Structure formats: structure tokens, C-alpha cells
Amino acid sequence: MNALLIAHNTFREAVRDRVLAGLVAGGLALIALTRLGSALAMGEDLRLTVDLGLSSVSLLGLLVILLVGTSLVTKEIERRTIFNLLSRPLPRPVYLVGKWAGLSAALVVVASALGATLAILVTALGHPGHAPAIAQATYLAILELSLLTSLAVLFSALSTPVLSALYTLGFFLAGQWVDDLRRFAAALPDPLRATLAFTADMLPNLALFNMRSLAAGGESTSALHLGLATGYAVVYCGCVLALASAAFESRDFK
Amino acid sequence: MTGTDAVALPRVRVGLAWAVALAFGAVALGIAQEAVRSLPGRPPLAELAYYPSGRALRPASLGHGETAADLAWLRAVQYYGEHRRSDLRFLQLEQVFNVLTTLAPRFEGPYIFGAFALAQEGRDFAAAERLMHKGLDSNPRSALLAFEMGFLYFVRPGGRDLPKAAEYFERAARLPGAPAPAARFAAYARQHAGDLAVAIVLWDEVRRNSPNRLLREMAEREIGELRTALRTGRTEVVVRRLTTPQVILR
Amino acid sequence: MSAASPSTHQPSSVRSQDRPASDRSVAGAAEVPAVRVEALSKNYRHPWTMRVTPGLTDVSFELRPGEIFGYLGPNGAGKTTTLKILSGLLQPTGGRAWIFGRDIRHVESRRPLGFLPEQPYFYDHLNGPEYLEMVARLSGLGGREARAAAVHWLGRVGLGEHARLDLRKYSKGMLQRLGLAAALVHAPRLLILDEPMSGLDPFGRRDVRDLILEQRERGVTVMLSSHILPDVETLCDRVAVVLKGRLERIALVGELVQGGTPRIELRIAGQPPPDWPPSLAGAVRLAASGVDGVLTLHEPAKLQLLLAWLVERRVEVRSVTPMRTSLEELFMAAAEDAAFHATPLRRSA
Numbered sequence: 001m002n003a004l005l006i007a008h009n010t011f012r013e014a015v016r017d018r019v020l021a022g023l024v025a026g027g028l029a030l031i032a033l034t035r036l037g038s039a040l041a042m043g044e045d046l047r048l049t050v051d052l053g054l055s056s057v058s059l060l061g062l063l064v065i066l067l068v069g070t071s072l073v074t075k076e077i078e079r080r081t082i083f084n085l086l087s088r089p090l091p092r093p094v095y096l097v098g099k100w101a102g103l104s105a106a107l108v109v110v111a112s113a114l115g116a117t118l119a120i121l122v123t124a125l126g127h128p129g130h131a132p133a134i135a136q137a138t139y140l141a142i143l144e145l146s147l148l149t150s151l152a153v154l155f156s157a158l159s160t161p162v163l164s165a166l167y168t169l170g171f172f173l174a175g176q177w178v179d180d181l182r183r184f185a186a187a188l189p190d191p192l193r194a195t196l197a198f199t200a201d202m203l204p205n206l207a208l209f210n211m212r213s214l215a216a217g218g219e220s221t222s223a224l225h226l227g228l229a230t231g232y233a234v235v236y237c238g239c240v241l242a243l244a245s246a247a248f249e250s251r252d253f254k
Numbered sequence: 255m256t257g258t259d260a261v262a263l264p265r266v267r268v269g270l271a272w273a274v275a276l277a278f279g280a281v282a283l284g285i286a287q288e289a290v291r292s293l294p295g296r297p298p299l300a301e302l303a304y305y306p307s308g309r310a311l312r313p314a315s316l317g318h319g320e321t322a323a324d325l326a327w328l329r330a331v332q333y334y335g336e337h338r339r340s341d342l343r344f345l346q347l348e349q350v351f352n353v354l355t356t357l358a359p360r361f362e363g364p365y366i367f368g369a370f371a372l373a374q375e376g377r378d379f380a381a382a383e384r385l386m387h388k389g390l391d392s393n394p395r396s397a398l399l400a401f402e403m404g405f406l407y408f409v410r411p412g413g414r415d416l417p418k419a420a421e422y423f424e425r426a427a428r429l430p431g432a433p434a435p436a437a438r439f440a441a442y443a444r445q446h447a448g449d450l451a452v453a454i455v456l457w458d459e460v461r462r463n464s465p466n467r468l469l470r471e472m473a474e475r476e477i478g479e480l481r482t483a484l485r486t487g488r489t490e491v492v493v494r495r496l497t498t499p500q501v502i503l504r
Numbered sequence: 505m506s507a508a509s510p511s512t513h514q515p516s517s518v519r520s521q522d523r524p525a526s527d528r529s530v531a532g533a534a535e536v537p538a539v540r541v542e543a544l545s546k547n548y549r550h551p552w553t554m555r556v557t558p559g560l561t562d563v564s565f566e567l568r569p570g571e572i573f574g575y576l577g578p579n580g581a582g583k584t585t586t587l588k589i590l591s592g593l594l595q596p597t598g599g600r601a602w603i604f605g606r607d608i609r610h611v612e613s614r615r616p617l618g619f620l621p622e623q624p625y626f627y628d629h630l631n632g633p634e635y636l637e638m639v640a641r642l643s644g645l646g647g648r649e650a651r652a653a654a655v656h657w658l659g660r661v662g663l664g665e666h667a668r669l670d671l672r673k674y675s676k677g678m679l680q681r682l683g684l685a686a687a688l689v690h691a692p693r694l695l696i697l698d699e700p701m702s703g704l705d706p707f708g709r710r711d712v713r714d715l716i717l718e719q720r721e722r723g724v725t726v727m728l729s730s731h732i733l734p735d736v737e738t739l740c741d742r743v744a745v746v747l748k749g750r751l752e753r754i755a756l757v758g759e760l761v762q763g764g765t766p767r768i769e770l771r772i773a774g775q776p777p778p779d780w781p782p783s784l785a786g787a788v789r790l791a792a793s794g795v796d797g798v799l800t801l802h803e804p805a806k807l808q809l810l811l812a813w814l815v816e817r818r819v820e821v822r823s824v825t826p827m828r829t830s831l832e833e834l835f836m837a838a839a840e841d842a843a844f845h846a847t848p849l850r851r852s853a
Contacts, residue, residue, distance in 0.1 A: 005641055009627070016629035079625045084686055087591035087619035088642045091611045093271065182290075205286045208293075228289045235282040242275035249268045253593040263609035264595060 002090050003098040010072070010102025019067055020106060023060050027114045030056045031121060046127060047216045053118035054137050054212045057111050061145040062172060064107060069152035070164035072099050077253060086253070093245035100153045100241060104146045111142045130218040136226065137215040143233040144209035148172060150237040151204070154244040157251070175206035204236060330354055330364065334371055347372055348381040355388060365389030366402045374501045379410060400426035401433045408443060411501045416447035424456070438469065445480065448493050454480050536605040538694050538725035539567040539590065544599035546585050546749075559585045563599070563751045565744055567725055569693075572716065574740035574757070575729040582749040583729040584622060587698050590727075591619045603694060615644060618692030622699045624683030628672040632658045632682060635671060636689050643690035650689075657685040662711065676703040684712065688719070695719060697728040701735055713739060767827040768807055770799040773820035784810055796822060 014020055034049040073096070076082040085095060115138030119131040151171050155164035174181075178200050185196035208229050211221045330350050337344050351368030355361070365385055373382035386403045393399055404422030407415040423440035426432050441456030454477055461473035476492075483492040546559040560582045567573050577583045588594040590601060592614055606613035626635055636654035645653060658664055661681040666674075674682065680703045687695060700716070701709045716726055716739055730736050736743055737757055744754045775797050776790065787803040788810065801810055804826075814821055 002642055005638055009630070009638055012634075013627055013629050080621060080623070081625055081627055083591075083593055083619070083621040084624065084626070084639060084683070085642065086593055087614060087617065087621075088639065089611050089613075089615045089644065090642055201283050201286065205289070208286070208289055222293075225289075225293055228285055228293065232282055232285040232289065235278050235285060239275050239278035239282055242271050242278060246268050246271035246275065249271060250264055250595055252595060253588070263607075 003094045003101060006085070006090075006095055006098025007101035007105060010099050011105045012102075014064075014068055014103055014106040015109070017068065020064060020110065023064055024110050024113055027056045027060045027110070028117060031114070031117055035121075046122070046125065046130075049125075050118065050122060050130060050134065050216045051212060053114065053121075054134070054141065054215060057114045057118075057138060057141045058144065060114070061107050061111055061141065062148065062169075064110065065103070065145065065148050065152050066165045066168060069103050069149050070156050070168055071161035072103060072153060073156040073248075074159075074161050074164065080253075082253060092248050093241070096153055096157065096244050096248060097241055100146075100150055100237070103149050103152075107145045107149065108142055111138055111145065114138075115141075127218065130215070133211075133215040133218055133220045136221055137211050139226070140209040140211055140229055143229055144206055147204055147206075147209075147233050147236055147240075150240040150244075154240050154247070157244045157248045171204060172206070175204040178203050178205045179207050205232065208232060330368070334367075334375075338375060342375065344371070344376045347376045348378065348385070351385055352388075355385065355392075359392040362389065362393065362396060362399055365399060369402070369406055373406060373409075373411065377411070377501070379412075382406060395429060397426045397429035397432040397436070400429060401436050401439075404436075404439065404443070408439070409499045411499050413498055414496060416443045416496075417449070420444040420447060420449065420452070427459070437463070438473075441473070441476070445476070446493055446496055448489065450480050450484055450489060450492065454484075535569055537566040537602070538569045538571075539565075539573075539601070539603055539727065540605075541565050541586075541590075541601045542599055544586070544589060544601055545597050546582075546589060546594060547597045558749050560589075560596075560749045563746075563749075565751060565754055567694075567727060569604075569725050570720065570723045571741045572720055572726040572728070572739050574736040574743040575727060575746060576731065576733070576736055576743055577729075577746035578731060580748075581746040583746055584698055585749075586746070587619070587696050587727070587729055590696060591617065616693040618687035618690065618695045620683045620687040620695070620697040620700055622702060623676075624679055624686075626671040626674075626679065626682065628670065630671055631668055632663055632671070632685075633667055635682070636685055639686050640689045643692075645690050653689045653691075657689045658682075660688075661685045661715075662708075677705065677708055680704055681708070684715065688715075693724060695724055695726045695728075697726065699730055700728055701730065701732055709735065766804055768801045768804050769823075769825045769827050770801065770810070770814075771822040771825075772797045772799060772814065773822060776814070776819055777817045781809075781813055784813065800827075 031049070031053045034052045073082075076085075082095075086092065115134060118138075119134045122128075122130045122134060148168060148171070152164060152168045155167045158164075159167070181196060181200040181203070185193050185200060188196065208225075211225070214221055333346070333350060334344070347368070351364055351372070354364045355368070358364070365388070369382040369386045369389075372378050372385060376382070383406070386399065386406060389399045390396070390403065400422050404419045404426060407419035407422065420440050420443035423436050423443055427436035427440055437456060437460050441453050441460060444450075444456055445453035457473045457477045457480070461470050461477065464470050464473065479492050483489050542564050544563045545561050548557045548559050549555070550557070563582070563586060575583050575586065585594060589596050590603065590608060592608065592611070601608045603613045604616055608614075630638075633651070633654045636658060637650045640650035640653050641647065655664075655667075658667060661684055663678060663681055663685070666678065671679075671682070680700075684697075684700065687697065695716075697716075700712050704712060713735070716728070719726060726739075728736075728739070740757050742754060743757055745752045773796060776799065780788065784806060787801060787806050789800045789802070791798045791800065799810070801807060807824075811821065811824075
């Protein structure tokens with residue numbers, strides 16, 4: 001219940017902040033621009049639109065996380081707004097979960113708006129069959145963004161906004177290359193192989209949330225994929241938020 | 255009251271949080287591993303393959319076109335290898351190599367590898383030709399590419415194209431840095447294409463220019479046989495029906 | 505009682521001396537103390553040098569329900585540290601504390617608490633009622649109740665006509681008032697106020713004083729920290745003095761006010777003539793204060809003598825003020841001491 005209050009407040013703050021509106025507008029503009037770029041695409045203009053549109057969902061979402069998410073907690077500590085909250089009967093883990101949920105909700109709104117626009121555009125261009133795949137790809141992007149938000153909350157609870165942004169970005173990039181890291185590890189001699197494989201396992205497997213190439217071709221993915229991705233996102237977020245709670249529990253607010 | 259009392263309860267909460275984190279982490283790991291096992295592998299070049307053209311990608315690589323091409327080359331080889339081992343379906347092959355060669359037009363390897371992969375495993379000779387032509391357009395002075403082009407025609411599955419092969423071998427032989435066998439292969443191709451007069455000229459070049467004594471002697475012999483064949487009109491002696499190349503994938 | 509020297513400290517003797525005789529029962533007391541603090545300490549360890557700096561050392565006291573308790577001390581003395589430990593914002597290094605019998609390590613101990621931090625700040629994009637409603641609900645009020653309380657308290661602190669204004673546009677004084685409203689919106693039984701008068705003009709300060717007294721009428725216990733002595737004197741029943749992390753003294757305000765050597769402060773135009781008559785030398789101390797000179801007379805009996813001498817020398821006397829001695833002496837001495845020894849001050853808020 002208290003988590004919902006915090007989430008609602010975080011959502012409200014994010015939505016009323018002009019940064020978010022600006023980014024959504026940017027995303028919509030980008031999708032519109034892809035139509036102009038269709039001439040360059042030599043007949044692949046639909047792929048271009050879908051691909052860039054879905055990429056913009058992920059990348060703009062990442063931008064929101066880096067700009068807003070990484071200072072979610074730090075800003076409250078700096079501004080001391082957190083004093084008014086934690087001096088109430090509000091457990092600290094509940095506070096963190098609330099912050100995560102609020103920003104994730106804002107990202108759901110952003111991603112859904114962009115994804116829906118894309119689906120409508122593609123249908124208007126005469127390819128209604130692409131819409132379900134776009135919807136699935138958007139859903140996976142939302143899962144990915146929620147996972148990254150949990151990382152942003154963790155770093156935000158531990159560190160300064162700038163460092164939090166860098167760590168979050170680092171995990172985002174590393175998470176794209178988990179497959180390659182595993183393959184690379186398989187070719188190495190043993191002690192190194194185990195270490196690298198372990199690292200690959202710890203990193204968020206973001207490739208699991210990427211079906212952009214399928215969606216660009218209008219192909220849907222399997223229910224198994226969606227189920228595994230959902231389970232992974234939920235559990236990974238839970239793990240990260242629990243770590244954030246552990247770090248936050250004994251933090252002093254001077 | 256000792257210090258330990260003050261921190262006891264928060265420590266319990268911290269410990270609990272860690273326990274939850276580890277439990278969730280273990281489950282996450284399990285799901286990730288299950289996903290690796292049961293979901294189809296993501297095509298490694300997926301993110302390149304659906305860019306409509308390397309032209310769009312080149313600016314995006316922010317001046318690091320060559321680096322991007324190197325990475326793309328590694329992945330291209332990987333793509334080829336994976337499908338070669340598994341389903342023998344190379345649907346993205348042309349696209350992939352097109353992007354790669356647009357990113358790095360001077361990088362000769364991809365043209366050659368790509369063309370042969372397309373011609374053989376990809377069963378798309380026309381695409382192979384297109385790719386090699388693209389290479390030659392970008393690298394007109396490349397003896398290697400000309401030579402390989404010749405070779406491409408020479409081993410074309412379903413029927414060698416000897417005149418074209420010869421044409422490119424000759425071209426290669428005339429360019430600086432020509433591979434040693436270029437002249438010889440040109441002569442050979444002309445000969446078996448039935449173009450005996452040209453073949454004699456080419457063998458003569460080999461006899462005069464080759465640094466290898468054995469090759470000079472071979473050239474000498476061929477010239478002799480060709481002249482005899484021309485004189486007697488019994489060309490079938492020197493023009494052998496070469497076997498038709500087939501592609502067998504195991 | 506003379507001003508205590510900062511060196512010795514005996515917690516148990518202080519505690520027994522600070523309660524009126526009628527209330528001195530300990531075990532089996534009928535009422536639970538609003539706040540009970542035992543041997544509380546807080547050390548700070550520098551993350552790089554690993555040096556340990558003491559913030560609070562061995563602090564113990566109790567608050568009776570319904571009293572107004574002042575917590576006095578110079579900056580960096582440990583006032584805010586104590587208040588933050590009670591509010592759950594800092595972890596103590598040692599000792600324990602209870603709010604209405606509930607250990608502060610439990611989150612629930614904060615349910616009856618209303619906390620006003622120093623220089624509060626709020627969310628940019630919310631307005632007053634939205635913010636108050638949110639914090640009211642966090643403290644346990646239901647939706648409708650919270651909304652009504654939010655509107656009520658916003659008006660009560662004088663911000664009713666700014667209901668639609670975003671908090672980022674609030675002035676410092678408005679923020680302070682909102683902070684007070686946030687501390688009161690859920691009808692707490694214990695108020696902990698860190699510098700409640702800060703940023704307010706005299707009218708504002710009077711309003712806050714009235715608010716606090718109003719809460720006392722309702723039986724609310726108030727603990728307020730301040731370095732503005734007049735406010736503390738008018739409001740508080742008891743005062744604790746904190747110096748360099750130690751609780752030096754707890755006393756009834758009345759005792760402190762009446763005790764100590766009386767002094768008289770005279771403000772004069774310009775500087776006094778340098779030649780003191782022998783009868784006055786030693787009784788008068790001079791402190792320059794800008795354009796005016798400030799003379800402190802330690803022997804009030806010699807006031808007429810001093811005035812006569814000043815008039816004779818044609819020195820204009822601007823004011824004559826009897827001083828409350830002990831509290832101020834104690835405070836000034838401690839402030840000088842703290843500044844001189846320059847202990848690392850944490851930014852307390």
C-alpha cells in the first residue's frame with residue numbers, strides 16, 4: 001500500500017517533468033522521420049520504420065532511465081525530501097520498490113505510446129500483420145526497461161547520479177553482449193572460462209528481450225520466449241531490488 | 255547497553271535482504287540457462303541483417319566503418335559457420351556480406367569468402383557474381399579479386415564458365431601483384447573452352463615469364479600439343495570435357 | 505546553580521534531578537515516557553582515512569508525555585544527530601531509544617511521530633494539498649481522512665491561498681510552514697522539530713509558537729531543537745544542553761533563568777573613554793559591536809555609578825538591559841569552545 005503511494009508519487013513527478021514529454025515527442029518525431037527516410041531504404045522502408053521505431057522505444061527508455069532514474073534516490077537524498085518519508089512508518093525496502101514501480105510505470109506509458117504509434121503507422125501503410133509482432137516487441141522492451149530501472153535504483157541508492165548513470169549504461173552494454181561473452185568463454189582454458197562464464201551469468205541477459213529483427217519482418221515470437229523473458233525480468237528485478245534494500249538499510253542520511 | 259544491541263535489528267533486516275537477493279538471483283540464473291537451452295539462438299548478425307543498406311549504417315558507425323566491418327566480418331564468419339553446421343540455410347548471406355563490404359569496400363576478404371559461400375552453400379550464383387563485381391568496381395586494380403573472380407566462374411556449380419574464367423584470369427595476370435598461377439590458369443581455361451589460338455598465346459607467356467622451370471616445360475608441351483591439334487584439326491585431344499562442379503554439403 | 509563546566513557528566517544524577525518529585529517513580533510507572541534514550545552514541549567513520557569522529561557520546565534522557573522539551577546547543581553539537589536517530593534517519597552506533605515504549609529500531613515506532621527536519625524541501629511538481637495528502641497516507645490515514653487533513657493543515661499554517669502553487673515556487677518561509685504542516689497532518693503524539701523557527705519572520709515565529717502551544721494543550725509531546733534562546737525559554741518546560749556530542753545539562757527552564765549571576769548590558773554610542781574609574785574597573789567588560797559599544801556590567805549594584813560616569817563623559821547611552829545569565833553564558837562559552845577546537849562538523853541538515 002505504501003509502495004503504491006511512493007510509486008504514484010514517483011510516477012507523478014516523472015510525468016510532470018518536461019524531460020519525459022520531450023523524449024516522447026522525440027520518439028514520435030523519429031518514427032515520423034523514418035517515413036521520410038524511406039526513399040533511401042531501397043525498398044526496405046517498412047523494415048526501416050519498424051526497426052528504428054522499436055529501437056527508439058528501447059533507446060529513449062534507456063535515456064529516461066539514465067537521466068531520471070539514476071537520480072531517483074540520490075535527488076531525494078540531496079534535496080532531503082527523503083527525510084519526510086523515512087521518518088514515517090515506511091520501511092526502506094518498500095520505499096525503494098515504490099520508486100522502481102513508479103518509474104517503471106512511467107516507462108510503460110512511454111513505451112506503449114511509441115509502440116502503439118508504430119503499430120498504427122504500420123497498419124496504415126498496409127501491413128496490419130506486423131502489429132502483433134510490434135506489440136510483442138514493445139512488451140519485451142518494457143520488460144528490459146524495468147530491469148534496467150531496477151539497476152538504476154540500486155546504483156542510485158549507493159552512489160552519485162553521474163556514477164549511477166555510468167554503471168547503468170555499462171550494464172546495458174554488457175547485457176547486450178552476454179551471448180558473445182559466453183561463446184568467448186567456451187573457447188578459453190578452464191579457470192578463465194569459469195570466471196568469464198560466471199560473469200556472463202551475473203550480467204542481465206538483455207538479448208532475451210530483443211526480438212526486433214523478427215518484428216521487422218512481421219514475425220511473432222513464441223509464448224515460451226515471452227514467458228521466460230517475463231519470468232527472468234521479474235526475478236532479476238527482485239534480486240536487484242533486494243540488493244538495493246540491503247545496501248539502503250544501514251545507510252545514514254546526514 | 256553495548257553497540258551490538260543498537261545494530262542488531264538492522265543487521266537482521268540486511269541479512270534477510272541478502273537472502274532474498276541470493277534466492278531470486280539463483281532463480282534468475284536458472285531461467286536464463288533454460289532460455290539459452292530452449293529458445294532458438296539469436297542470429298548473430300540479426301542487428302546488421304535488417305539494416306536496409308550499409309549506406310545507412312556507415313554514418314551510424316561514426317567514422318569507425320572499418321572497425322565495424324572487422325566486427326561484422328567476425329560475425330559473418332560465425333553466421334556462416336553456425337548455419338553450415340546446423341540447418342544449411344543461408345537466407346541472410348547476401349545481405350550480410352553486402353553490408354560488410356559497403357562498410358569496408360577495400361576489404362577484399364569478404365568479397366571472396368562471401369562470393370564462394372553464396373555460390374556454393376548459398377546456391378545463389380547470381381548473388382555471388384554481384385558481390386564480386388561490386389568488389390572489382392571498388393578495387394579495379396586488385397589482381398587477387400580478378401583472379402578469384404576467374405576461379406568463381408571456373409568452379410561454377412552446375413557448369414563451368416570457361417570463357418569468363420579465362421577473361422578474368424587474363425585480367426588478373428596483367429595486373430600488378432598477380433598471383434603466380436593466373437597466367438597459367440588463363441591459358442588452361444582458354445584451352446578447354448576451345449579457344450585454342452588464345453590458349454597458345456597465353457601458354458607462350460607462361461613459357462617466357464614463369465620463374466619455374468617445370469612450369470616452363472609444361473607450357474612448352476602444351477603449346478606443342480595445341481599447335482598439333484590446330485594443324486590436324488583434332489581439337490578434342492586437347493580440349494577435355496572437364497567435370498561439372500557440384501556442391502556437396504555434409 | 506552555576507553554569508556547568510563541560511568536563512564532567514553523570515547521566516543518572518542528571519536524570520533524577522530533572523523530574524519533579526511527584527514524578528520520580530521509575531519501575532512500574534503509570535505512564536510510558538514519550539521518548540526514552542539510553543546511552544545513545546553515534547560515531548562517524550571517514551570512508552577514506554578510517555578516522556572515527558564522535559558525533560554523540562553516551563546521551564540519556566526521558567521525555568514525559570505532554571511536555572515541551574528544548575534541545576539546545578551550538579551548530580555541530582549533536583542536536584540534529586539525536587533527532588535524526590529518533591526519526592530513523594541515522595543508525596546509532598550504541599545505546600537504545602524508545603518512542604512511547606516502542607524500540608526505534610522498529611519501523612512502527614515512528615507511527616506516532618511527526619518530524620520537521622531543518623530546512624525542509626519538497627517535490628518540485630506537487631502542490632501543497634497533494635504533498636500533505638501523500639505524507640498523511642504514509643503515516644496511516646485513510647484516503648478521505650488524509651485529504652481533509654491536508655486541506656485543514658495547509659490552511660492552518662497559512663498556506664491555504666497557495667493551494668494550487670507548485671512546491672518548487674515556495675519561498676523559504678513557505679517551505680518551513682509546509683514542513684510543519686507535514687509534521688502535524690496525521691495528528692502525531694510526538695513532535696520532533698529541528699529548528700522550527702528557521703526562515704520565518706517574527707509573525708511566522710509567533711504563529712509557530714502558538715501552534716506548538718496549541719499542540720501541548722492537546723497533550724502532544726514536543727521536542728524541539730534550536731539555537732534561538734528566547735524561543736526556547738518561552739516555549740519549553742525543560743531544556744537539555746548538548747555540547748560536542750554530550751548531554752551536559754538538563755534543567756527546568758525556570759531554574760536556569762533564575763540561576764546564575766545577573767548582569768546588565770549597556771549599549772552606548774561609539775566607544776567609551778579609556779580611563780575607567782577604579783571603582784568600576786573589573787566590574788565592566790567591553791565588547792565592541794560595530795558602531796555601538798557594548799558594556800557588560802557584572803555587578804548590577806554599580807549601575808548608577810556607571811551611568812553617572814558615562815553621562816559625565818558625555819557618552820550617549822542607548823539602552824540598558826538586564827541579562828538572563830546562565831543559559832546564555834553556558835551557550836556562548838560552548839559556542840566559543842566548539843569554534844575554537846573546530847571539530848569536524850557534519851552538515852546536519
